[in-house]
Amino acid sequence: MRVFKSVWQRYAPTSEIAWLLEQFRQMLNDCIRIGLAEDVTSLKSLSLTAYRQLSGYDVASYYKFCAISAATGILRNYRKAKRKNPHVREPYARRPRLTTCYGFKVRNGELSLPIRAREHLRIPLNQHVQATINGFAVRSVTLTEDRLSLAHSNEVQQLRPRGFIGIDRNLDNVTTATSDGSVKRFDLSEATRTKTTYQKVRSHLKRNDVRIRREISGKYGQKQRDKVKQILHHASKLIVEEAKAKQYGITMEKLTGIRKLYRRGNWQGRWYRGRMNSWSYAELQRQIEYKARWEGLPVIYVHPHGTSSRCSICGERMKPEENRTLRCPSCGYAVDRDVNAARNILVAGTLRFGVVGLASEAMVAEPASVRQSAKSMRGS
Numbered sequence: 001m002r003v004f005k006s007v008w009q010r011y012a013p014t015s016e017i018a019w020l021l022e023q024f025r026q027m028l029n030d031c032i033r034i035g036l037a038e039d040v041t042s043l044k045s046l047s048l049t050a051y052r053q054l055s056g057y058d059v060a061s062y063y064k065f066c067a068i069s070a071a072t073g074i075l076r077n078y079r080k081a082k083r084k085n086p087h088v089r090e091p092y093a094r095r096p097r098l099t100t101c102y103g104f105k106v107r108n109g110e111l112s113l114p115i116r117a118r119e120h121l122r123i124p125l126n127q128h129v130q131a132t133i134n135g136f137a138v139r140s141v142t143l144t145e146d147r148l149s150l151a152h153s154n155e156v157q158q159l160r161p162r163g164f165i166g167i168d169r170n171l172d173n174v175t176t177a178t179s180d181g182s183v184k185r186f187d188l189s190e191a192t193r194t195k196t197t198y199q200k201v202r203s204h205l206k207r208n209d210v211r212i213r214r215e216i217s218g219k220y221g222q223k224q225r226d227k228v229k230q231i232l233h234h235a236s237k238l239i240v241e242e243a244k245a246k247q248y249g250i251t252m253e254k255l256t257g258i259r260k261l262y263r264r265g266n267w268q269g270r271w272y273r274g275r276m277n278s279w280s281y282a283e284l285q286r287q288i289e290y291k292a293r294w295e296g297l298p299v300i301y302v303h304p305h306g307t308s309s310r311c312s313i314c315g316e317r318m319k320p321e322e323n324r325t326l327r328c329p330s331c332g333y334a335v336d337r338d339v340n341a342a343r344n345i346l347v348a349g350t351l352r353f354g355v356v357g358l359a360s361e362a363m364v365a366e367p368a369s370v371r372q373s374a375k376s377m378r379g380s
């Protein structure tokens with residue numbers, strides 16, 4: 001199984017790189033415009049229609065194919081969004097961003113990129129990037145105005161897990177429950193505070209000029225996202241380390257939009273929803289998933305229905321009590337609501353993976369609660 005990871009660094013863009021990025025941005029917008037005008041959806045038909053019209057660009061043909069391929073993805077997402085909301089804005093690339101899987105080379109601590117035929121530019125890679133990609137195949141390069149990122153791949157054997165870690169993400173923490181009965185909580189309140197401060201800053205921007213506003217919020221946004229990412233990296237690293245040590249798979253909730261998040265745990269007030277940021281939920285899952293897959297650990301997504309309200313012992317609907325506790329009217333079990341949710345996610349993932357898929361030791365190590373609720377879920 002081929003798995004991917006990426007690593008990034010800052011770089012000082014030369015005028016040549018800036019030129020290439022701008023050419024790419026314009027080609028991408030040309031392809032988007034052509035795709036919209038001609039109602040073209042597939043990569044093949046967009047290539048046939050758009051490639052000739054990019055002949056005016058004096059860049060290596062690799063980039064023309066990459067622009068067409070990137071435009072296809074953007075158009076596909078746009079059509080999907082438009083089906084849900086007919087008023088969604090037509091796509092247009094404002095920021096320069098180039099991704100290519102062809103033509104580049106990584107050699108002697110440098111990234112070499114073609115510009116035109118037989119013309120290359122070189123960007124030195126820092127120690128961290130060099131050490132990270134050492135021994136792996138670099139599959140693609142992404143450049144923005146001041147960052148470069150390299151996606152590299154590894155061939156791994158997927159592990160037969162001895163059990164699972166169920167992960168429940170909340171506004172202020174992430175809670176895990178494992179097949180061997182342990183429970184952990186990682187504090188993420190700093191990430192939430194970061195987001196809140198950022199939202200305040202943005203709402204206080206008084207300048208009316210849309211372009212200035214966009215740029216300011218863009219720069220702030222990047223900084224805040226970097227900070228939240230760092231906090232999440234800490235948690236995701238520890239979680240995957242535990243999974244690796246125990247040879248456990250990962251199970252998480254499938255999040256298909258912010259509205260699902262609103263609905264879960266409807267005892268939270270409005271202010272809570274306002275502060276909620278779907279981005280950081282998705283980011284944590286993304287980090288855990290790629291780190292786990294890199295180690296050959298299976299990752300399973302389960303439907304979030306009922307995970308926060310169902311009793312993880314008997315499957316009955318629970319009643320909220322004070323201090324984030326839930327009590328089950330049927331079996332009397334009282335538990336922290338995050339722990340209960342993590343256990344439900346664990347059970348759902350374990351069942352989804354299939355009992356036969358687990359190594360036999362997991363059956364012995366499974367706590368009674370998991371066995372019982374697995375039974376009650378099968379029965380219902």
Ligand SMILES: [Zn+2]
Pocket residue numbers: 311312313314315316328329330331332333
């Ligand atoms: Zn119960």
